[in-house]
Amino acid sequence: MRTMRAEDVLPDDINSGEFKGMTIRKGTVAAFLANARTWLDANAAPDATATAGARIVEALPALGALGLFEILHIADPRLRAFVEQHGAAAAE
DSSP states (O other): OOOOOHHHHSOTTOOEEEETTEEEETTHHHHHHHHHHHHHOTTSOHHHHHHHHHHHHHHHHHHHHHTHHHHOOOOSHHHHHHHHHHHHHHHO
8 A cells, every 4th residue: 555645646737536436526535524514513504404415415426435434433323324214325
């Protein structure tokens, strides 16, 4: 195994990459984290929570292709259950 920096995966001038046959945009993981924070925020407006949930679901195939959930565990039980419910294969 070798170590990597972000630019080793996607250089500054490249905005997406192919991972397990799927084109994934730079920023997908950061967007997932931002949407997860909104989805978990008890003070978020219901429409913001719903939109965040939809965007989380949309991102699950890409996150699965990246292998995110093979390495990282979602700490919050509600969010973990939501992800597993909407993308069990992506969350494994």
